[in-house]
Amino acid sequence: MARDPFVVIGGDAAGLSAASKFRRETDREVVVFERGQWISYAHCGEPYFVEGSVERLTDLLSLSPADVAERGIDLRRGHEVVAVSPEDRTVTVRADGNRFDQPYGELLVATGASAATGPFDTTLDGVFTIHGLDSAAAVDAFLSLPGEYDRGRLGDGPVDEARIDHNAALDPxxxxxxxxxxxxxxxMAEALTARGLDVHLFQRTDHVLDPFGAAVGERVESHLADRDVAVHTGRPVGELLGDDRVEAVAYDGERLPVDMAVIGIGVEPNAGFLDGTGVERGPKGAIRTDDYGRTSLPAVYAAGDVATARHAVTGEQTWIPLGLTANRAGRAIGATVAGDPTPVGDVAGTAVVKAFDLECGRVGFIDETAAEDAGFDPASATITAGSRSGYYPGGDETSVTLVADRTTGRVLGGAIAGRDRAAIRIDTLATAIESDLTVDELERLDLAYAPPFSPVWDPVLVAAKVLNGRLDD
Amino acid sequence: MARDPFVVIGGDAAGLSAASKFRRETDREVVVFERGQWISYAHCGEPYFVEGSVERLTDLLSLSPADVAERGIDLRRGHEVVAVSPEDRTVTVRADGNRFDQPYGELLVATGASAATGPFDTTLDGVFTIHGLDSAAAVDAFLSLPGEYDRGRLGDGPVDEARIDHNAALDPxxxxxxxxxxxxxxxMAEALTARGLDVHLFQRTDHVLDPFGAAVGERVESHLADRDVAVHTGRPVGELLGDDRVEAVAYDGERLPVDMAVIGIGVEPNAGFLDGTGVERGPKGAIRTDDYGRTSLPAVYAAGDVATARHAVTGEQTWIPLGLTANRAGRAIGATVAGDPTPVGDVAGTAVVKAFDLECGRVGFIDETAAEDAGFDPASATITAGSRSGYYPGGDETSVTLVADRTTGRVLGGAIAGRDRAAIRIDTLATAIESDLTVDELERLDLAYAPPFSPVWDPVLVAAKVLNGRLDD
Structure with missing residues (x-):
C-alpha cells in the first residue's frame, strides 16, 4: 500500500517551497490545502503596489496554480483545514460547505500569520490592514475617485470583486x-504620501522601527518629517472613531480628523486550529519547532510565519516571522520529508526597510535590556561615518549601532541607517553574528574599500573600532 | 637615558597610521621620514581626480603636515632613507644633499610600492603611470589645451610645478x-572617456580584471564596450613607439596610433634600500612579516604595500597591496610598539572596483588553479540573479561566482558584478571567508530581504545553493 501523502496546510512561501522541493526529490504525493484563492504572493511588495511602483497586483505573484500543477503538486484552493488529529494522522478539511478527512503521512503547518488589529474597529470603511493581496487591492481601489478605478491595476487574479467594488465607490x-x-x-507612510495623502504616523513607543534601536528610529523620524509625514511618537492611538466610515483617531486625549486609517501593529500566528492537539507553543503562541522544523507532534512540521525558529545568538527558539525564513524552512522540510534531513537554519532577526530614500537594516540584539534578559552583559556604540571616501561625491553619513557582550566580546547585534547602500551592509553584520565573531575579529575583517563604495574604514569597521575601545575599558 | 625614537620610513597610510596610534598611546618620540613632499594621500582617488568627479587634487589628502605636527609626530619630508643597519639600529638618511644616521629604538618600513613600468619607455611625453598625486596632476595638465590649464584644480599643495608646466604646454x-x-x-578607461578621449584598453590575458575571474571580466568588457571603450583582450602590448612623444602602441604585429598611453601593469614594493640587510622576503620581493608586522630583523616592522600579510584562506604570507591593509597594519604596529601587542589582521584579497556604473567585487581564491596550488580541491559555480524582487523597479542582474573546497566545503573565494549595490555585497563573502564558513553555512545565513534591496534569496545565497548542490554530487 502506498504511504499517505505529504500534506501541506498553506499555499504561500513556506508551504509551496516545501511542496516544490519535496516533488523535486521524490515521486510521492503531496497535497497543499490553501484556504484562500491567492497562492505564492509577495506580502512585502504590497506597500509598493499601493505606492504605484509595482504596476499590477499580479506582479506580486511568484507561482501560478498552473506552475504549481506542473511541479506535480496537488493544490486545492478554497480548502480550509479546521482540525488536525495527530492520533489518526488526519486533517479535517472544509471546502464548498463540506467537510472531509484527509490522512497524511507527514504534515506541514504553513498557515502563516494574520495582521493583528488590537482594539481597533476594522469594520469601518477606510480602515485597512496590509496583509494579503485583497487588502492591498482594496486600498488601491479606495484611493481612486468613485467610478474611476483602473481595474487594469489588478491584473488577472482571483481578486475579491465585491471588496473592490465597495471601496472603489467610496470617496477617496x-x-x-x-x-x-x-x-x-x-x-505605507511612504506609499500614501506618494499617492498624495496627508499622512500621520502614530507610534506607541518612543521611536518608530523599534527593533532597529533609537539611533535608526530618530533618523527615520526626521527623514519622514522632511517628506511631510507627521510623526507622532510616544502617542498610542486609543480608538478609531466613526459611524460607517472612519472619521478620526483618538489618542492621548486628542482627536485628529482622518478619513483613512491603516493598522500596522504586527502579526499573529494562524495556529488556532491546532488548539486541543497539545502541540507545543513558543513565543506569541507560535508553533514550537526544532532544528529540522519538527513540532512536538509526531510527523508534524511547521514553517514560516506560524512557527518558531532558532535564534542564531541565543540558540533559543524565537518567533521572528520574515520571508526568507519561511522560504528556507519550507525548502528544508521538503527535503527532510523526502528523505534528506536538512536543518532549517537559524534566524538572526535580519531585516531591512526603506523610508523614502533612507535605507535601514538591523540584526540580532539591539535593545540592551533584551540582551540582558538573554543572559548577556551588553555594551553598545553608535557612530556615524561616511559611506564613501570624503572626496568622492554621492556619499552619505551612515549611522551604525553595534552591540556586543562584554564578557566574551561577541557581537550580539547591530543596526545601520543611511542613504547610500546602507541597508545591504547589514548582511556583513548578519554574517559576523551567525559566525560568532567577536568585536575584535569584526574590527580586523578585510572589508572592501574603493572611493565610490566605502572609505578606507567602512562604517561597520568604525563602529567595531569604537565599541572595541569601549570593551577594553 | 631616553630610548631611541620609533622611526617610521614613509609618510602615507601605513606610516602615519602607525605614528598617530603610537602617539595616542605614549609620550615617546616618533620620527617619520618621507622622501617626497606629499603625505597621507588617497592613491585610489587619483583616477577620479582625472575624471573630474574630484574637484581638487588636494581633496585627496587626509592629513596636512600641520595635522601631523599637532599629533606630536616629528615629520621630515624630503628625507629619503637609503640604508638600514640592523646591527647599529640606525637608518641612513639623505636630505638636501646631506646624509646622516638616525638611531631607532624600533623601525617601521612603510615605503609603499611604485608603479611597475615593464619594458615601456616612460620618458616619452604622453606616457604616464597613475601612482602618486604628481602623476595624476601631470595627466590632468596634459589633458588641457596649451596655456589653458586651470591650476585651481591643484589646490594648495607641494605639486611638481615643472612637470605641470611641461605637460600643460603639450597638445592634448x-x-x-x-x-x-x-x-x-x-x-582610467572610465576617466579618460569622461574627458572625451577615444580609449583603447589592452589586456595581456583573456580577461580584464583578471583577479575577479572570467565571469566578471566578460561582463566588464561588454560594459566598457557599451561605453565606447575599445577593449583588446589577449593582446599584450609589446612597445610604445615615438620619438619625443608617444605615437603608437605596437601589439601582436599590429600598430595603433595613439597620442597618450597609461601604464597600469601593477606595482612593485619599494624595498630595494634593504638589500644587504638580510631581511626575509616574501612573494614579489615584499618584506616578509608575521602576525604582528615584525620582519626577520630585530625591532624592525613593515606594513602596507611594501609588506606581506597573512592570507585568511591559506594562513600563508601573501602580497596583496591594498589601502585598508596598510591603514590597519600601521595602526596595529603603532599600538604594538607603544606596548599593546596587536595583530595586524589577515588579508582576504577583498577588492571592489567600478567600470562606469557596473560594480565589481572579489575576495579570496577565484582562480581554480591558484586554489589547487594552495592545496585545495576547488569547485565553483557562477550564477546570475536579480538584485531586487523581480516586481520592484531598478534592480539589475547580479553575477556571483563562488569557489569552495570539495573536501571541507569551505568557501574559498567569490566575485560579484552588477549595477545595483553589487560591489558592497562582497563584504558578506569576505566575512564568511574570514569566518571559515562552509557553503552549507553560507546557504543558510539569515541575510536581508526587502523588495528594494534584495529578492528573498539574495544572489549570494543563490550562488551558495547552486554550488552546494554541485558539492553534493
Whole structure:
C-alpha cells in the first residue's frame, strides 16, 4: 500500500517551497490545502503596489496554480483545514460547505500569520490592514475617485470583486492615520504620501522601527518629517472613531480628523486550529519547532510565519516571522520529508526597510535590556561615518549601532541607517553574528574599500573600532 | 637615558597610521621620514581626480603636515632613507644633499610600492603611470589645451610645478592606449572617456580584471564596450613607439596610433634600500612579516604595500597591496610598539572596483588553479540573479561566482558584478571567508530581504545553493 501523502496546510512561501522541493526529490504525493484563492504572493511588495511602483497586483505573484500543477503538486484552493488529529494522522478539511478527512503521512503547518488589529474597529470603511493581496487591492481601489478605478491595476487574479467594488465607490481619502510605526507603517507612510495623502504616523513607543534601536528610529523620524509625514511618537492611538466610515483617531486625549486609517501593529500566528492537539507553543503562541522544523507532534512540521525558529545568538527558539525564513524552512522540510534531513537554519532577526530614500537594516540584539534578559552583559556604540571616501561625491553619513557582550566580546547585534547602500551592509553584520565573531575579529575583517563604495574604514569597521575601545575599558 | 625614537620610513597610510596610534598611546618620540613632499594621500582617488568627479587634487589628502605636527609626530619630508643597519639600529638618511644616521629604538618600513613600468619607455611625453598625486596632476595638465590649464584644480599643495608646466604646454591627446586591464586600467578607461578621449584598453590575458575571474571580466568588457571603450583582450602590448612623444602602441604585429598611453601593469614594493640587510622576503620581493608586522630583523616592522600579510584562506604570507591593509597594519604596529601587542589582521584579497556604473567585487581564491596550488580541491559555480524582487523597479542582474573546497566545503573565494549595490555585497563573502564558513553555512545565513534591496534569496545565497548542490554530487 502506498504511504499517505505529504500534506501541506498553506499555499504561500513556506508551504509551496516545501511542496516544490519535496516533488523535486521524490515521486510521492503531496497535497497543499490553501484556504484562500491567492497562492505564492509577495506580502512585502504590497506597500509598493499601493505606492504605484509595482504596476499590477499580479506582479506580486511568484507561482501560478498552473506552475504549481506542473511541479506535480496537488493544490486545492478554497480548502480550509479546521482540525488536525495527530492520533489518526488526519486533517479535517472544509471546502464548498463540506467537510472531509484527509490522512497524511507527514504534515506541514504553513498557515502563516494574520495582521493583528488590537482594539481597533476594522469594520469601518477606510480602515485597512496590509496583509494579503485583497487588502492591498482594496486600498488601491479606495484611493481612486468613485467610478474611476483602473481595474487594469489588478491584473488577472482571483481578486475579491465585491471588496473592490465597495471601496472603489467610496470617496477617496485626504488624510490618513497610520497606526504603528513598524515596517508596514513606515512603508505605507511612504506609499500614501506618494499617492498624495496627508499622512500621520502614530507610534506607541518612543521611536518608530523599534527593533532597529533609537539611533535608526530618530533618523527615520526626521527623514519622514522632511517628506511631510507627521510623526507622532510616544502617542498610542486609543480608538478609531466613526459611524460607517472612519472619521478620526483618538489618542492621548486628542482627536485628529482622518478619513483613512491603516493598522500596522504586527502579526499573529494562524495556529488556532491546532488548539486541543497539545502541540507545543513558543513565543506569541507560535508553533514550537526544532532544528529540522519538527513540532512536538509526531510527523508534524511547521514553517514560516506560524512557527518558531532558532535564534542564531541565543540558540533559543524565537518567533521572528520574515520571508526568507519561511522560504528556507519550507525548502528544508521538503527535503527532510523526502528523505534528506536538512536543518532549517537559524534566524538572526535580519531585516531591512526603506523610508523614502533612507535605507535601514538591523540584526540580532539591539535593545540592551533584551540582551540582558538573554543572559548577556551588553555594551553598545553608535557612530556615524561616511559611506564613501570624503572626496568622492554621492556619499552619505551612515549611522551604525553595534552591540556586543562584554564578557566574551561577541557581537550580539547591530543596526545601520543611511542613504547610500546602507541597508545591504547589514548582511556583513548578519554574517559576523551567525559566525560568532567577536568585536575584535569584526574590527580586523578585510572589508572592501574603493572611493565610490566605502572609505578606507567602512562604517561597520568604525563602529567595531569604537565599541572595541569601549570593551577594553 | 631616553630610548631611541620609533622611526617610521614613509609618510602615507601605513606610516602615519602607525605614528598617530603610537602617539595616542605614549609620550615617546616618533620620527617619520618621507622622501617626497606629499603625505597621507588617497592613491585610489587619483583616477577620479582625472575624471573630474574630484574637484581638487588636494581633496585627496587626509592629513596636512600641520595635522601631523599637532599629533606630536616629528615629520621630515624630503628625507629619503637609503640604508638600514640592523646591527647599529640606525637608518641612513639623505636630505638636501646631506646624509646622516638616525638611531631607532624600533623601525617601521612603510615605503609603499611604485608603479611597475615593464619594458615601456616612460620618458616619452604622453606616457604616464597613475601612482602618486604628481602623476595624476601631470595627466590632468596634459589633458588641457596649451596655456589653458586651470591650476585651481591643484589646490594648495607641494605639486611638481615643472612637470605641470611641461605637460600643460603639450597638445592634448585624442586617443589613449591603456596598457593593463587591472583596477587602474579600468578606472582610467572610465576617466579618460569622461574627458572625451577615444580609449583603447589592452589586456595581456583573456580577461580584464583578471583577479575577479572570467565571469566578471566578460561582463566588464561588454560594459566598457557599451561605453565606447575599445577593449583588446589577449593582446599584450609589446612597445610604445615615438620619438619625443608617444605615437603608437605596437601589439601582436599590429600598430595603433595613439597620442597618450597609461601604464597600469601593477606595482612593485619599494624595498630595494634593504638589500644587504638580510631581511626575509616574501612573494614579489615584499618584506616578509608575521602576525604582528615584525620582519626577520630585530625591532624592525613593515606594513602596507611594501609588506606581506597573512592570507585568511591559506594562513600563508601573501602580497596583496591594498589601502585598508596598510591603514590597519600601521595602526596595529603603532599600538604594538607603544606596548599593546596587536595583530595586524589577515588579508582576504577583498577588492571592489567600478567600470562606469557596473560594480565589481572579489575576495579570496577565484582562480581554480591558484586554489589547487594552495592545496585545495576547488569547485565553483557562477550564477546570475536579480538584485531586487523581480516586481520592484531598478534592480539589475547580479553575477556571483563562488569557489569552495570539495573536501571541507569551505568557501574559498567569490566575485560579484552588477549595477545595483553589487560591489558592497562582497563584504558578506569576505566575512564568511574570514569566518571559515562552509557553503552549507553560507546557504543558510539569515541575510536581508526587502523588495528594494534584495529578492528573498539574495544572489549570494543563490550562488551558495547552486554550488552546494554541485558539492553534493
Amino acid at each position: 481619502p485626504e488624510r490618513a492615520a497610520i497606526v504603528g510605526g513598524g515596517y508596514v507603517g513606515v512603508e | 591627446p585624442e586617443r589613449a592606449a591603456i596598457v593593463g586591464g587591472g583596477y587602474v586600467g579600468v578606472e
